[in-house]
Amino acid sequence: MIVIARTSSVGIDREPVVITGIGAVSPLGHSFDAITDSLLAGRTGVRSIDPGEFARESHQFAAAVDGIPAPPAGICPFDVQGFADLTRLEQMVLSPVAHAVADAGLGPHRDRLRIGLVLGLGAEQLKRWELDFLAGGTQVFAPSPTDTLVHQVARTVNLCGPAVTVAAACASSGYAMALGRSWLSAGWVDACVVGGCDVLSPTALAAFYNLRALSRRSDDPAKASRPFDRDRDGFVMGEGGACFVLERLSTARARDARVYGELAGVGVSSDAAHMVSPCSDPTQAARAITQALADAQVTADEIDYVNAHAAGTPVGDAAEAGAIRRALGSAVDRVPVSSTKSMSGHLVSGAAAFEAVACLAAIARQAVPPTLNLDNPDPQCQLDHVPLVARERSVKVTASNSFGFGGANLCLVIREAA
Amino acid sequence: MHGSIPKAEALSAACGVASHALVEATLAEIPGLRDCSVPEGVSALPPRFLRHCDEQTVVGMQAVLAAIAAHPEPRPSFTSYGVVAAACQSGRIATAQSLAMLRTAGGVAVSPHIVPQCSLHSVAGAVSVALGMHGPNIGASGGQHAVSEGLFTSLSLLAADSALPGIWLVVSSWTQEPSLDAAGKPECSPPQDACSGPICRALAVALTADADAAADKGISRRLTLLMPAAIRMARPAAHDQTAADEILDFARGLAAGPAASWSHACPWGAEIRLAPHAAVSFASGSQAASRGIPQREAA
Numbered sequence: 001m002i003v004i005a006r007t008s009s010v011g012i013d014r015e016p017v018v019i020t021g022i023g024a025v026s027p028l029g030h031s032f033d034a035i036t037d038s039l040l041a042g043r044t045g046v047r048s049i050d051p052g053e054f055a056r057e058s059h060q061f062a063a064a065v066d067g068i069p070a071p072p073a074g075i076c077p078f079d080v081q082g083f084a085d086l087t088r089l090e091q092m093v094l095s096p097v098a099h100a101v102a103d104a105g106l107g108p109h110r111d112r113l114r115i116g117l118v119l120g121l122g123a124e125q126l127k128r129w130e131l132d133f134l135a136g137g138t139q140v141f142a143p144s145p146t147d148t149l150v151h152q153v154a155r156t157v158n159l160c161g162p163a164v165t166v167a168a169a170c171a172s173s174g175y176a177m178a179l180g181r182s183w184l185s186a187g188w189v190d191a192c193v194v195g196g197c198d199v200l201s202p203t204a205l206a207a208f209y210n211l212r213a214l215s216r217r218s219d220d221p222a223k224a225s226r227p228f229d230r231d232r233d234g235f236v237m238g239e240g241g242a243c244f245v246l247e248r249l250s251t252a253r254a255r256d257a258r259v260y261g262e263l264a265g266v267g268v269s270s271d272a273a274h275m276v277s278p279c280s281d282p283t284q285a286a287r288a289i290t291q292a293l294a295d296a297q298v299t300a301d302e303i304d305y306v307n308a309h310a311a312g313t314p315v316g317d318a319a320e321a322g323a324i325r326r327a328l329g330s331a332v333d334r335v336p337v338s339s340t341k342s343m344s345g346h347l348v349s350g351a352a353a354f355e356a357v358a359c360l361a362a363i364a365r366q367a368v369p370p371t372l373n374l375d376n377p378d379p380q381c382q383l384d385h386v387p388l389v390a391r392e393r394s395v396k397v398t399a400s401n402s403f404g405f406g407g408a409n410l411c412l413v414i415r416e417a418a
Numbered sequence: 419m420h421g422s423i424p425k426a427e428a429l430s431a432a433c434g435v436a437s438h439a440l441v442e443a444t445l446a447e448i449p450g451l452r453d454c455s456v457p458e459g460v461s462a463l464p465p466r467f468l469r470h471c472d473e474q475t476v477v478g479m480q481a482v483l484a485a486i487a488a489h490p491e492p493r494p495s496f497t498s499y500g501v502v503a504a505a506c507q508s509g510r511i512a513t514a515q516s517l518a519m520l521r522t523a524g525g526v527a528v529s530p531h532i533v534p535q536c537s538l539h540s541v542a543g544a545v546s547v548a549l550g551m552h553g554p555n556i557g558a559s560g561g562q563h564a565v566s567e568g569l570f571t572s573l574s575l576l577a578a579d580s581a582l583p584g585i586w587l588v589v590s591s592w593t594q595e596p597s598l599d600a601a602g603k604p605e606c607s608p609p610q611d612a613c614s615g616p617i618c619r620a621l622a623v624a625l626t627a628d629a630d631a632a633a634d635k636g637i638s639r640r641l642t643l644l645m646p647a648a649i650r651m652a653r654p655a656a657h658d659q660t661a662a663d664e665i666l667d668f669a670r671g672l673a674a675g676p677a678a679s680w681s682h683a684c685p686w687g688a689e690i691r692l693a694p695h696a697a698v699s700f701a702s703g704s705q706a707a708s709r710g711i712p713q714r715e716a717a
């Protein structure tokens with residue numbers, strides 16, 4: 001007889017799933033310490049960028065990444081030139097995966113473990129076709145079948161478990177984290193690399209600009225990303241992202257791995273209201289938050305920090321503030337909330353994973369990163385903001401919101417590991 | 419007894435299969451599908467909802483509507499269902515047209531719909547919005563392994579969330595990618611080639627979380643995931659079948675009748691089987707049964 005776990009919670013264990021490795025590529029640095037330093041110092045990664053041949057505007061600004069770190073030695077069959085020969089998107093995906101595996105100390109053990117890979121990549125094909133097109137290629141007009149990046153990277157890094165790409169627009173990498181956690185809880189893998197990232201591209205910049213979603217404050221790029229501020233006028237695009245190694249706590253403890261924190265709760269829902277605009281009714285977004293708290297078995301009073309999705313759009317920030325108020329109830333006045341997109345820009349597919357790094361940074365340094373440029377909080381966004389400078393305080397339990405086109409809502413609860 | 423368990427099948431999950439529908443359309447037929455009629459009891463789609471959608475969203479939506487119409491009565495409310503849509507190279511025609519416009523007219527000419535309507539999340543988002551489904555909506559795969567990744571993601575979500583009653587799985591692909599001219603327009607333009615050339619294929623499947631209770635509601639089959647317990651999993655570098663082939667194979671398995679079986683091998687060594695409920699027996703009195711865990715006779 002073969003024992004089969006059914007698809008309800010029966011057969012799903014509740015052992016904590018913890019983060020034991022981090023790899024990142026971001027406008028604020030590429031290591032956990034560098035990113036933490038930047039976030040708590042209130043540095044911005046937003047600046048003017050070369051508008052390029054196909055720019056929507058003559059003065060373009062974004063939170064761009066300069067130089068993607070090559071994978072550490074012993075993880076990939078690449079030398080420096082081999083890595084340099086990859087496309088920018090391939091580099092942006094491979095680098096954080098490889099660094100996360102190395103950081104977790106799993107490099108030498110890959111052959112003996114079922115290591116899954118879940119990447120949140122919302123527009124992989126669009127970016128691949130665009131990069132090829134801009135380099136003079138014609139793949140978009142007459143494509144040949146190619147493996148998606150998740151399978152290429154799994155082979156390159158020699159990860160032998162399931163490999164899946166997921167997409168929920170700006171919440172993509174958070175859904176990847178949620179899915180990897182479920183695989184560990186079901187016992188399908190021994191470890192799982194999860195996360196996601198994105199790259200700046202002329203098409204995406206133009207499309208978001210034409211959608212009137214981007215800030216037009218081109219005279220002062222550093223002030224352009226201003227979530228929750230009365231004078232916000234859209235988001236600033238960024239690039240990069242992060243990947244994590246997830247393991248069950250017992251596995252991590254048994255091998256004496258560094259534990260950055262626990263991915264303690266997940267909540268997901270859909271607005272089912274509009275493909276682009278956030279729903280003004282906060283019911284579903286709040287449901288994702290309350291689901292995540294319940295999954296983590298914590299109350300709103302126990303939350304020490306909320307990393308908001310808040311990208312700086314007039315409608316989105318107000319809608320999220322309403323959802324946070326609804327979900328946290330009377331505790332909302334005591335829970336600090338900030339948006340690190342004010343510093344990193346909006347990493348789109350990579351945003352949720354990068355903001356999970358921000359939560360881990362808050363736990364590691366016992367301080368809440370600020371919302372830059374929050375000079376005049378919008379009365380429609382009444383929360384316990386952390387404007388301009390970091391706030392020192394005890395941080396054990398954090399929640400991170402992510403929302404995406406198509407009405408996707410996600411909340412992750414990340415807390416100090418027991 | 420457990421000593422006879424094949425190592426390759428030690429861990430798994432299962433769900434019920436309530437209904438399905440396969441829809442195929444040529445390039446020439448797709449414009450006519452952008453105005454949807456909905457089954458009785460389903461709210462009409464918002465006006466012109468599919469106007470800017472990618473072709474795979476249009477055909478995928480039609481597949482979901484057809485599967486709803488085919489669902490056994492009493493048809494449940496799908497309000498709390500999730501949506502997983504695994505598309506293969508979706509959004510390519512719109513992307514080609516955007517890139518062509520970018521080159522000739524600059525960024526001002528890029529469509530604002532390209533990201534929300536023609537990305538990997540777009541099929542799932544559109545189904546969720548159009549049909550009022552508040553469970554998670556997720557795109558998956560984007561490539562040749564759409565069936566594997568779509569099924570695996572669906573089973574993962576159902577396993578993780580005991581409150582999720584079901585998932586609409588949509589898998590879609592072109593049978594052959596339309597060849598495009600320099601402006602991104604399909605070269606086999608309708609109506610001359612209306613009956614030949616590339617076909618957009620989408621399969622929608624209603625998956626129910628509670629595989630056992632489903633049997634009482636006229637749902638006769640279940641999908642079972644068998645995960646390899648071996649330390650090293652298979653990962654073939656090449657893939658023989660296209661996504662469109664695999665979708666058709668899955669659809670034929672679903673259409674073969676309640677007694678038929680079908681199986682699908684994932685590239686990481688897992689196997690997903692479609693089988694009648696009769697193939698699953700309950701070991702009454704055993705520890706597994708007392709926890710509500712069904713057991714299946716070893717193959």
